Amino acid sequence: MLPIPADIFTEPEDVSPDGLANLGPLRRLAGTWQADKGIDVNPKAEGPERRTFIERIRMDPIDPQANGPQLLYGLRYHIHINTPEEDITFHDQVGYWLWEPATGLIMQTLAIPRGQVLLASxxxxxxxxxxxxxxxxxxxAYGICSTDFLEQAFRTDTYRCDITFNDDGSWTYLIQTELFVRGAPFNHRDTNTLQLVAPPKLNPLAVIASDRAKENAAAGGGSAA
Structure with a gap:
């Protein structure tokens, strides 16, 4: 983290509108991804349960975001997971992946419809x-917030997400959440390797900038390239 400047209000002026080009290491996550061999190990009354799941992730670039002088680029994501045995959604998750080019800070926000949110870095x-x-x-700063029920029955003490970008363009994640269930710790694990099924689209500001460049080129008889 950079030192907090005296001026915390003035936003950067020379900001690239192209979200995809400024995602740093997160660029490899942009697009729509799918896989059908994910593994989940979760706690059950009779002991750990191992499930195979089908996963689809969409990650779309967003416009640059500024907290005063702090500039962030990022992806808005949605994760949808089913299992081969059930039609009902097994897991649903939304959030953002963010990168601060000035410091190398990466952040992931996470929200699930069972009353839990977190900010990881x-x-x-x-x-x-x-x-x-x-x-x-x-x-x-980078914490976990849960409902009363989850806090008492399935308390989440830590969250860790490791991502590896593979040579073939796929990427593999391992997520470990350290739970406290019925007086004992439990390491809840999820892992999968995702393949690209659709390339990312430009963020809204980049689309506007591209269209404007084409209009200006057409009006001037030049090229927008």
Missing amino acids: GKAGPDDRTITVTAKRGDT
């Missing part, structure tokens, strides 16, 4: 082949 360079983000219960 890590560091990475623009060409790194692996990224890791973590969050911890009770941390006021």
Whole structure:
């Protein structure tokens, strides 16, 4: 993290509108992804349960975001998971992946429709082949917040997401959440390797900038390239 400047209000002026071009290591996550061999290990009354799941993830670039002088680029994502045995959604998750080029800070926001949210963080360079983000219960910066029921019955103490970008363009994640269930710790694990099924689209501001460049080129008789 950079030192907090005296001027916390003025936003950067020379900001590239192209979200895809400024995602750093997150660029490899952009697009729509799918896989059918995910593995989930979760707690049950009779002991750990291992499930295979089918996963689809869509990650769309967003416009640049500024917290005063802090500039972030990112992806808005939606994860939908089913199992071969059931029609009902097994897991649904939304959030953002964010990157701060000035510091290498990576953040993941996560929200699930069972009453839990978190903000995880890590560091990475623009060409790194692996990224890791973590969050911890009770941390006021990068923490975990759960409903009363989850806090008492399935307390989440830590969250860790490790992503590896593979040579064939796919990427593999391992998510580990350290739970506290019925007086004992439990390491809840999810892993999968995703394949690209659709390329990403431009973020809204980049589309506007591209269209405007084409209009100006047409009006001037030149090229928008």
